[in-house]
Amino acid sequence: MTLALYAHPFSSYCQKVLVALYANGVPFQYRSLEEPAHQHALEALWPMKRFPVLVDSAPGDGERTVIEATAIIEYLHVRHPGPVRLLPEDPLAAVGVRMLDRFFDNYVSTPQQKCVFDAIRAEGDRDPYGVAEARRMLDTSYAWLEKHLEDGRRWAAGDDFSLADCGAAPFLFYADWTHRIPEAHVHVRAYRARLLAHPAFARAVDEARPYRSYFPLGAPDRD
Numbered sequence: 737m738t739l740a741l742y743a744h745p746f747s748s749y750c751q752k753v754l755v756a757l758y759a760n761g762v763p764f765q766y767r768s769l770e771e772p773a774h775q776h777a778l779e780a781l782w783p784m785k786r787f788p789v790l791v792d793s794a795p796g797d798g799e800r801t802v803i804e805a806t807a808i809i810e811y812l813h814v815r816h817p818g819p820v821r822l823l824p825e826d827p828l829a830a831v832g833v834r835m836l837d838r839f840f841d842n843y844v845s846t847p848q849q850k851c852v853f854d855a856i857r858a859e860g861d862r863d864p865y866g867v868a869e870a871r872r873m874l875d876t877s878y879a880w881l882e883k884h885l886e887d888g889r890r891w892a893a894g895d896d897f898s899l900a901d902c903g904a905a906p907f908l909f910y911a912d913w914t915h916r917i918p919e920a921h922v923h924v925r926a927y928r929a930r931l932l933a934h935p936a937f938a939r940a941v942d943e944a945r946p947y948r949s950y951f952p953l954g955a956p957d958r959d
């Protein structure tokens with residue numbers, strides 16, 4: 737059996753999957769997109785050229801290509817489970833985890849990526865209206881999350897670390913760099929700090945340190 741992940745250490749969606757792999761100690765080949773050969777292989781696997789992409793080759797079971805960070809984590813949960821159960825057994829509780837996973841993807845990561853992608857465009861192609869909208873969405877998301885975390889829950893969906901936290905970790909990490917989480921949102925800031933202290937995410941953050949100069953808005957000298 738070979739699990740191979742096409743990924744870049746500085747990519748938030750790749751870190752989302754790396755957190756799941758590291759949390760469960762799943763062995764895999766890291767096909768870093770710093771290498772042109774891996775970039776070409778990725779293009780052949782997935783014409784969208786978005787990453788991460790997972791390839792699972794099992795003798796007698798062919799080869800499976802899995803796209804999209806959430807689907808990759810769901811796949812790992814089914815085919816390569818480990819001690820940390822990232823989706824609860826109870827189907828209703830699992831809906832709650834998936835709902836929060838969508839929240840972090842759509843309302844934290846998407847607006848923060850909008851700001852970052854805009855910053856790497858040529859001056860004349862920028863979209864200040866879209867960026868202002870994205871920043872407003874981040875404000876709304878931070879405020880909603882502050883209320884959601886007010887009950888003292890440790891992780892996004894309760895006491896157990898889950899799929900939702902795998903995405904929350906890198907997305908809040910970069911979102912705070914892009915659009916600072918207000919000091920008043922003490923629960924969101926404390927949750928981000930807990931995520932940063934989680935060994936699986938701390939490892940992903942450390943592996944990405946050499947690439948901080950890639951952050952187009954200027955990586956702050958912290959974290």
Ligand SMILES: N[C@@H](CCC(=O)N[C@@H](CS)C(=O)NCC(=O)O)C(=O)O
Nearest residue numbers: 747748749785786787788804805806
């Ligand atoms: N919906 C995808 C998003 C993946 C994504 O946006 N990945 C970024 C890196 S963080 C990427 O592929 N960027 C390259 C590009 O936009 O061409 C997922 O959940 O995996």
